Amino acid sequence: MQGKSAVVGIGETRYYKRGQSPKTEFQLASEAITKAVADAGLELKDIDGFSSYMESRNDPGRLSAALGMKNVAFAAQPWGGGGNGVAASVGLADAAVSAGYAKNVVVFRALAQGQFGRFGQSKPATHAHGNNAFSATYGMLSPAHTCALQTTRFMHEYGITQDSLAEIALTAHAHAQLNPRAIRYGKPLTREEYHASRWIAKPFHIYDCCPENDGATAIVVTSIDRARDLKQKPVPILAAAQGLGQRDGALQFNEPSFPTSFNSEVGQQIWQRSGITPKDVQVAQFYENFTGPVLMAIAEMGFCEKEEINEFVANGNLQGPNAKLPINTSGGNLAEGYMHGFELINEAVRQVRGDSTCQVADVEHSLVVSGPGYSPGSAVLFSKD
Amino acid sequence: MQRYMPDWWALPALNDNNKAFFTSGKIVVQTCKSCQTAQHPPEDVCHVCQETSFDWQTCSGEGVVYSHTVVEHPIPGTLKDRVPYTVILVSLNDHPEIRILGNPVNIDPNKVEVGQKVKAVFETIEDEKAGVTLKIPQWEVI
Numbered sequence: 055m056q057g058k059s060a061v062v063g064i065g066e067t068r069y070y071k072r073g074q075s076p077k078t079e080f081q082l083a084s085e086a087i088t089k090a091v092a093d094a095g096l097e098l099k100d101i102d103g104f105s106s107y108m109e110s111r112n113d114p115g116r117l118s119a120a121l122g123m124k125n126v127a128f129a130a131q132p133w134g135g136g137g138n139g140v141a142a143s144v145g146l147a148d149a150a151v152s153a154g155y156a157k158n159v160v161v162f163r164a165l166a167q168g169q170f171g172r173f174g175q176s177k178p179a180t181h182a183h184g185n186n187a188f189s190a191t192y193g194m195l196s197p198a199h200t201c202a203l204q205t206t207r208f209m210h211e212y213g214i215t216q217d218s219l220a221e222i223a224l225t226a227h228a229h230a231q232l233n234p235r236a237i238r239y240g241k242p243l244t245r246e247e248y249h250a251s252r253w254i255a256k257p258f259h260i261y262d263c264c265p266e267n268d269g270a271t272a273i274v275v276t277s278i279d280r281a282r283d284l285k286q287k288p289v290p291i292l293a294a295a296q297g298l299g300q301r302d303g304a305l306q307f308n309e310p311s312f313p314t315s316f317n318s319e320v321g322q323q324i325w326q327r328s329g330i331t332p333k334d335v336q337v338a339q340f341y342e343n344f345t346g347p348v349l350m351a352i353a354e355m356g357f358c359e360k361e362e363i364n365e366f367v368a369n370g371n372l373q374g375p376n377a378k379l380p381i382n383t384s385g386g387n388l389a390e391g392y393m394h395g396f397e398l399i400n401e402a403v404r405q406v407r408g409d410s411t412c413q414v415a416d417v418e419h420s421l422v423v424s425g426p427g428y429s430p431g432s433a434v435l436f437s438k439d
Numbered sequence: 440m441q442r443y444m445p446d447w448w449a450l451p452a453l454n455d456n457n458k459a460f461f462t463s464g465k466i467v468v469q470t471c472k473s474c475q476t477a478q479h480p481p482e483d484v485c486h487v488c489q490e491t492s493f494d495w496q497t498c499s500g501e502g503v504v505y506s507h508t509v510v511e512h513p514i515p516g517t518l519k520d521r522v523p524y525t526v527i528l529v530s531l532n533d534h535p536e537i538r539i540l541g542n543p544v545n546i547d548p549n550k551v552e553v554g555q556k557v558k559a560v561f562e563t564i565e566d567e568k569a570g571v572t573l574k575i576p577q578w579e580v581i
Binding site for chain 2: 183196210
């Protein structure tokens with residue numbers, strides 16, 4: 055909070071197509087963590103805290119035992135069933151370090167869906183239980199369906215066009231062409247190809263939907279004082295926030311604010327805690343589960359009014375280092391690799407360090423907004439030291 | 440009437456909170472005995488007064504399409520012969536703040552639009568495994 059902690063190391067494995075990692079998920083996690091610690095100029099034994107999200111299968115006990123840590127002083131995950139936890143997990147590390155509960159906290163996400171099976175799938179069963187009875191009974195099954203229902207209403211209320219959805223996919227693919235790590239490197243996407251591509255759940259074409267990939271990414275968070283003695287230029291955490299508005303957590307699309315990305319409250323908190331405004335942000339990473347909720351998140355974070363989205367995202371306003379608001383500069387979930395959104399954290403840190411493959415000039419503030427449309431929402435804001 | 444989803448598709452597992460919704464043959468909403476607040480989906484606690492005793496209020500069964508999606512890609516793949524199908528979110532005329540999911544049973548999946556008026560109909564299904572007769576709410580565009 056307010057720059058008391060900073061990111062001092064980042065690491066990632068190679069990103070693989072889903073199911074193609076030759077390594078286990080635990081090996082991927084270990085590799086990304088080891089690289090992030092080395093990047094910081096620390097040793098594995100210096101790490102005394104862990105944070106992740108969405109019920110990580112790589113628990114801190116097993117990791118600390120395997121990686122040679124001397125002690126664990128902090129281990130936590132936020133609630134939430136998806137990418138809404140990306141920034142929240144960094145916020146936990148920030149809180150732990152700022153409070154002095156731990157010195158050097160690793161935050162990470164690792165996925166090997168070949169080993170463990172896929173997300174977003176619904177196994178056929180004879181009965182739908184609990185709240186699922188009200189949705190699965192009718193074929194409302196996957197995150198694509200949930201976000202499509204949100205997006206249809208959003209488009210209807212605010213006159214959002216299919217081309218505005220396309221802008222998010224086109225931006226991600228354009229930025230991936232600059233990034234050799236990206237799964238979609240060398241595979242550009244045109245507007246015509248986008249519109250001609252097959253439907254998944256209307257209004258989503260296949261290019262509106264994030265793919266699934268195998269790999270891992272990690273960062274190391276430490277106090278700003280320790281950070282200044284380490285190898286890399288510190289990237290302070292200026293503000294982090296989680297949030298929901300009143301009854302935003304009501305189930306089955308009964309939240310009064312529907313359709314929402316669950317970011318209105320998050321945005322207010324981020325700007326209040328940091329003392330800056332959206333105009334002071336030079337570059338942002340928005341978790342793309344699907345393109346529609348990204349548009350909601352851009353507006354709910356305060357970058358424009360919902361009625362202004364079509365023009366805010368048009369004319370290349372999101373694309374390239376000189377854009378009005380460059381977003382997802384590494385290619386993001388859609389085109390760099392779906393590390394469940396954590397690759398966005400590494401990219402936001404790179405933008406402050408100055409070594410992105412789509413580097414924005416003079417970055418003072420670099421924002422990450424977590425998985426929209428799943429509650430509670432979260433975001434984290436990095437700054438220059 | 441024939442089921443909108445395939446015959447083999449998952450049925451609702453009944454519990455105290457959803458039994459009236461899936462068996463009464465009417466559109467019913469959970470209503471707090473203490474403060475009369477209506478809410479959906481049924482919850483264990485009233486979101487206004489936090490009391491825990493409820494009645495079921497019968498609604499007219501009329502509403503409007505609040506949102507929709509046409510599912511084209513089958514998840515799971517066993518639905519490949521059923522796509523495209525449409526899921527709608529219906530706002531009830533009696534309680535516009537309450538929204539209920541369902542399928543539009545009498546219209547081309549691609550002709551559903553926000554704002555269309557709909558009326559509840561019910562799929563009667565014998566759940567032999569559970570030993571119960573279900574009346575699953577669905578919607579006709581009127």
